[in-house]
Amino acid sequence: MPRLPRGKRMSLIATEHLAVRLGGREVLHHIDLSVAPGEIVTIVGPNGSGKSTLLRALLGVVAPSKGRVTRQPGLRIGYVPQKLHIDPTMPLPVARFLSLPDRQSNARIGEVLARVGVPDVAGQDMTTLSGGQFQRVLLARALLSHPDILILDEATAGLDQPGTAAFYRLIEDVRRELGCAVLSVSHDLHVVMSASDRVICLNGHICCSGAPHVVRAAPEYRALFGYGTGGALALYQHEHDHEHEDHAHAG
């Protein structure tokens, strides 16, 4: 199993022999994972492989059935969920959303919205944003807490191909500026993998992990994702993304 040598630095967040049961089924088992400061780690895996459950275990939403999750004391997590349903009965301007749970100054809100490329939406209601704008606002909110680590759960699921590429370029820029670690889950393999320091291939357990080019060549990865070239995969993904064009996020 190809693996990067562990760094000497203390990890931000780590799991030891983590297992999670949901509804009587063991969704994850024997997960040993750690993310070092500044590292970009991407988790890939087929549907139902436990990717989102792993993130939720790291956040503390679901409790492990075995093993444990250790977080560096005082760790600040910026979390970007896959999607966020805002009930239409709640009026919620973007600026107010960004001030949850901690109040932010208007200047800081304007700054962070400009940083993620949507400078003019502060006064707009959340439900009027397009899919791309919505994801950028979610990212802005995650950045406001000065995170040590950004955790992204299929953050580009609703975006088209150029939108996805732009979003990940933005994540890379932000990582460079803030020096935060990035842990993301994605199915957009070709986009994500090129930007990652380390890729973890998940299917209930960690099948293989390592640098992107190492994982891409690993037999375990091939077994899960087939033998398509990066280019063919990109084309395939592109076809699929047309189903969810970048449209208004109204729920």
Next chain:
Amino acid sequence: MLDDFLMRALIAGLMVALAAGPLGCFVVWRRMAYFGDATAHAAILGVALALGFALNLYVGIILVALAMAMTVAALAGRGWAMDTTLGVLAHSALACGLVAVSYLPGVRVDLTSYLFGDILAVTRADLAVIALGAGAVLALLAWRWRALLTATLSEDLAHAAGINPARERLVLTVALAIVVAVSLKIVGALLIAAMLIIPAAAARNVARTPEAMAVGAIALGALSVWGGLQLSLLQDTPSGPSIVVVAAGLFLATTLGRVALQKRSTR
């Protein structure tokens, strides 16, 4: 001024509106309307228990309402179908309460006053309890406001920000039990949920932020209490239902106003 029964009724109603407004917003945002109903209906069972065991009425109601709310929350956590579960619990609690009351020996219980409220019979002691309860709910909601909003938006986001959504749910559950207890005399068990939902839903039509919606729900709820009491006096109608009728009228008016504005802006 508190010697006047009308003044006592108005003050009691306004205090209930003050607590029910912001709490009602959470009931609407979290789609807990049925949950509110189940808790309110359980209050009748609380009345029966309080009378049967010679407990303080408010204590009996709070205990049973809290037990009901906790049961519902626990069942929801285990993935029961909420719609059906709440339907079963709400009506069972109401029916059990009505049956239990009929067993009480020697007590002539005026059931209609518990089902539909009897705001004109509010005493000074009631006023003190309502003030205490409404004040506690307002303070609780104000204290937890940001955490409650965050947990309402997304439990995952709340976890990531170090907020425990289970604790915030408990805050709302306790607040709901208190509001049910203090509003029973004002609007009655059958219409408590209406005082929670209708002013909040009406405020949604005019508010652009969660805070504005909470304040709007208080204002519209207060207006409903005042209007309902006037209606009750002038037409000799039952006061609880009259308050809800006025609230429903305000909801209709704000909804029509919103639709008209939207039409004009799209033209």
